[in-house]
C-alpha cells in the first residue's frame with residue numbers, strides 16, 4: 562500500500578480539525594453527495610441522517626486513528642463493505658462518496674486543505690474504498706494483475722474472482738483459495754494447482770492440459786467440456802464434480818475421489834484411474850479405451866454405453882454398476 566508515514570500524519574492532524582465540527586461536516590457531506598449523485602438518495606430513504614452522519618464520522622475517525630495499524634482495521638472495513646451490499650450500495654457509488662468527502666474536507670479545512678493534504682486523504686479513502694469493494698463484490702482481474710498478485714502474495718485468496726477467459730498458462734497457484742471462482746474458458750495449461758481449493762468453481766471449457774491438480778479440492782466444481790489432457794490429478798478430492806464432455810486423455814487420476822461425479826461422454830482414453838473412487842459416478846457413453854481401472858471402486862456407477870476396450874479392470878469393484886451396452890468389456894466372471 563502506497564500510504565507514506567507523512568501522509569498518515571497529515572490525515573490524522575487534519576482530521577482533528579474536522580472532528581470538532583463533525584455534525585456540520587456530516588451535514589455538508591450528505592448535502593454534497595446528494596447533489597453530485599442524486600441516484601444514491603433513495604438508499605437513505607428511511608435513514609435518520611443525523612445518526613447516520615455521526616456513525617460515518619465515527620467510522621472515519623476509527624480508520625484515521627488506525628492508520629498506523631492498518632492490519633487491525635482491514636477486517637472491520639471488509640465487514641463494512643459487505644454490510645453495504647445489503648444497503649443496496651454498488652461499487653461505483655464509492656466514487657461520488659469519495660468526491661463528497663474531499664469536498665467536505667475542503668470546506669472544513671479551508672487554507673489547511675493543501676494539495677498534499679488532499680492527496681493524502683484521497684489515498685486513505687482509496688485504500689478504505691478498495692478494501693471494502695474487494696471484500697464485497699466479485700472481482701475481475703486481468704491476467705497481468707493476477708500474475709502480479711500471485712507474485713506478491715505467498716498464498717493468494719481468489720475466492721469468487723471472475724477470471725473468465727484469462728490466460729494464465731504456466732502460473733503457480735499451488736495452495737491457492739479459488740472457491741467459487743469463475744475460470745470458464747481460461748487457458749490454464751501447465752498451471753500448478755496442487756493443493757489448491759476450487760470448491761464450486763466453474764472451469765467449464767478451460768484448457769488444463771498438463772495442469773497439476775494433485776491433492777486439489779474440487780468438490781462440486783464444474784469442468785464441463787474442459788480439456789484435462791495429461792493433467793495430474795492423483796489423490797484429488799473431486800466428488801460431485803461435473804466433467805461431462807471433458808477430455809481426460811492420459812490424465813493421472815490415481816486414488817482420486819470422484820464419487821457422484823458426472824462424466825457423461827467424457828474422453829478418458831489411456832487415463833490412469835487405479836484405486837480411484839468412482840461410486841455412483843455417471844459415466845454413460847464415456848470413452849475409457851486403454852484406461853487403467855485396477856482396484857477402482859465403481860459401486861453403483863452408471864457405465865451404460867461406455868467404451869472399455871482394452872481397459873484394465875483387474876480388482877475393480879463393479880457392485881451394482883449399470884453396464885448395459887458397455888463396449889469391450891466381458892461381464893462374465895473369469
Ligand code: HEM
Nearest residue numbers: 601604605607608616617620644648650654655658689690
Ligand atoms: C469507505 C466508505 C464508507 C464508510 C466508511 C461508510 C460508513 C458507514 C457506516 C459506519 C454506516 C453505519 C452502518 C454500518 O456500520 O453498517 C453506514 C451505513 C450506510 N452507508 Fe456507508 N460508508 C461508506 C461508503 C458508502 C457508500 C459508497 C454508500 C453509497 C451511497 C454508502 C451508503 C450507506 C447506506 C445506504 C447506509 C445505511 C443507512 C441506514 O442505516 O439506513 N456508504 N456507512
